[in-house]
Amino acid sequence: MPNLSFDSDNNGRRSFELPGSRPHYNPDRPGQVEHIFLDLVLDIARQSYHGTCHIRIKPVRDGIDRLTLDAVNLQINSVQAAGIEQPFDYDGEQLQIRLEQPTQAEKTLEVSIDYQVEQPQRGIYFIAPDDDYPEKPVQVWTQGEDEDSRYWFPCFDYPGQLATSEIRVRIPKPYMAISNGELVDTQDLGSDRIYHWSQKQVHPTYLMTLAVGDFAEFKEEWQGKPVTYYVERSRADDALRTMGKTPRMIEFFSKAFGYSYPFPKYAQVCVNDFIFGGMENTSTTLLTDRCLLDERAALDNQNSESLVAHELAHQWFGDLVVIKHWSHAWIKEGMASYAEILWVTDEYSQEDGAYYRLGEARNYLAEDSSRYRRPMVTHVYREAIELYDRHIYDKGACVLSHDSLGVGR
Ligand SMILES: [Zn+2]
Incomplete structure (x- = not known):
């Protein structure tokens, strides 16, 4: 049950820490x-x-x-x-x-x-x-x-x-x-x-x-590296519609981050009943098959494109550069969410990028005013998964975009 007590040290906001929270440290390394x-x-x-x-x-x-x-x-x-x-x-x-x-x-x-x-x-x-x-x-x-x-x-x-x-x-x-x-x-x-x-x-x-299934496989490439999409055979037509911009995104992020895509391939596997939207496993992202777009959904759905960009950006921030402790998850989640803004700005317009960033700012402020306020880096929690909130994704993106690369200016 969430802690609903108001903490005077927290500017009147509810406390992030659930009952049973404690400091977490990495174990001693043998x-x-x-x-x-x-x-x-x-x-x-x-x-x-x-x-x-x-x-x-x-x-x-x-x-x-x-x-x-x-x-x-x-x-x-x-x-x-x-x-x-x-x-x-x-x-x-x-x-x-x-x-x-x-x-x-x-x-x-x-x-x-x-x-x-x-x-x-x-x-x-x-x-x-x-x-x-x-x-x-x-x-x-x-x-x-x-x-x-x-x-x-x-x-x-x-x-x-x-x-x-x-x-x-x-x-x-x-x-x-x-x-x-x-x-x-x-x-x-x-x-x-x-x-x-x-x-x-x-x-x-x-x-x-590890992902196992009877998948249809689509193969593209970026600078000679395989860029592959795997979907259930019945959704084969939706694979390119949903993930087809990936080679261009790899090109864009390689330039924006100043570091070429570091792994020997990039695969995206759309799986059934996935418990998250996507997961940036090294060189092999898993995505929920609910992100797959049919012809109609493709008309007005930018969420899937942002998801593809987010998980791809993690290949640099999260997978190539790895956090040492969960308390620093904002570095990778903030960067991946910021990368969504970068992609939207480059692919559509400055205005679209600025509006996207405004959406992320509003998401964070809504959490801050209605749920709790917390430091972006904290090692006090019950389980690390509690850290994956608007503070590290949306606020993280805003902090990183505030003064860099001219986004929104
Ligand atoms: Zn992420």
């Missing part, structure tokens, strides 16, 4: 995670999967004999370090690996966790038709932000740890799997197929993703 490799087999019909999570970590010091990983509601079968079975404790929330051989500083260690998951409730979502929605497609997709990657693989689940990543996944035909980075290999195994994706640029666990 080492630097260098690489995460998920090797998974999906049983889509049974909404379950099993596999191995390999984590390569460089310890910060000698003598660490315990590694604590975030891992919620997974079934942990066994743990190995350097190929040797290790004892572990698991309470359903955290996995404590008791290293029989304590670490040596800088001596890289590979930990392999064999695990399985049945009918997960968060992190990874199995979508399937049912009696009420017989037309629903069969899909699997993930959502890590903010702290839900731990529901689909064991990890050091906070944005201060950046690593390269790799996902190898076995799925039944005719489904395809899309993930971060480049597709390095596919392999046919009778009625199954293996997709092997590899991301060579470091990124945090919350941006690791």
Whole structure:
């Protein structure tokens, strides 16, 4: 229940902090995670999967004999370090690996966790038709932000740890799997197929993703890099109408930010029942299929175009430049919302950009007057997701646009 008490230190506004809020800090680092490799087999019909999570970590010091990983509601079968079975404790929330051989500083260690998951409730979502929605497609997709990657693989689940990543996944035909980075290999195994994706640029666990479905694929490119759109086959006609400006947006943001699009490809996958509008997983944005525009909706709907611009801008602000703690989420959300103004200004007019910014200012002021007032950076909350409000998106955009690039002047 929200705290409705008025706080005199808050200029008469309600307090942002819900009961149970507390300061949040990143955990102590036992080492630097260098690489995460998920090797998974999906049983889509049974909404379950099993596999191995390999984590390569460089310890910060000698003598660490315990590694604590975030891992919620997974079934942990066994743990190995350097190929040797290790004892572990698991309470359903955290996995404590008791290293029989304590670490040596800088001596890289590979930990392999064999695990399985049945009918997960968060992190990874199995979508399937049912009696009420017989037309629903069969899909699997993930959502890590903010702290839900731990529901689909064991990890050091906070944005201060950046690593390269790799996902190898076995799925039944005719489904395809899309993930971060480049597709390095596919392999046919009778009625199954293996997709092997590899991301060579470091990124945090919350941006690791997997999307599986029977998608129609559209391929464009920007400066030789694939720019791809994936939609359910029945919505194939709407893909270009909704996402077709992406190559021009990549060109525009590369110039506006003074830094070329940094990843080897840019994919957008429109998925069913997505819990947000979009999620900027590194080089592989997931979008709700509700953003897809048919001919009629395309006439007066700018929301989808702004969503595409927002998630794309995150590839620079959020994915290339990563916040170290959720309290700084305004840096990426403010920039992505500001990028919407930049795009509207460039694509339409100065007036359109100024009006768009006015809309964002009004959104923020409405929240400030009716809900609460808070500092844009705060580490006091119950769950990080509470931070994703008008203060960091809309006010963030206004702060960033106030005196830069001449928008609205
Ligand atoms: Zn965003």
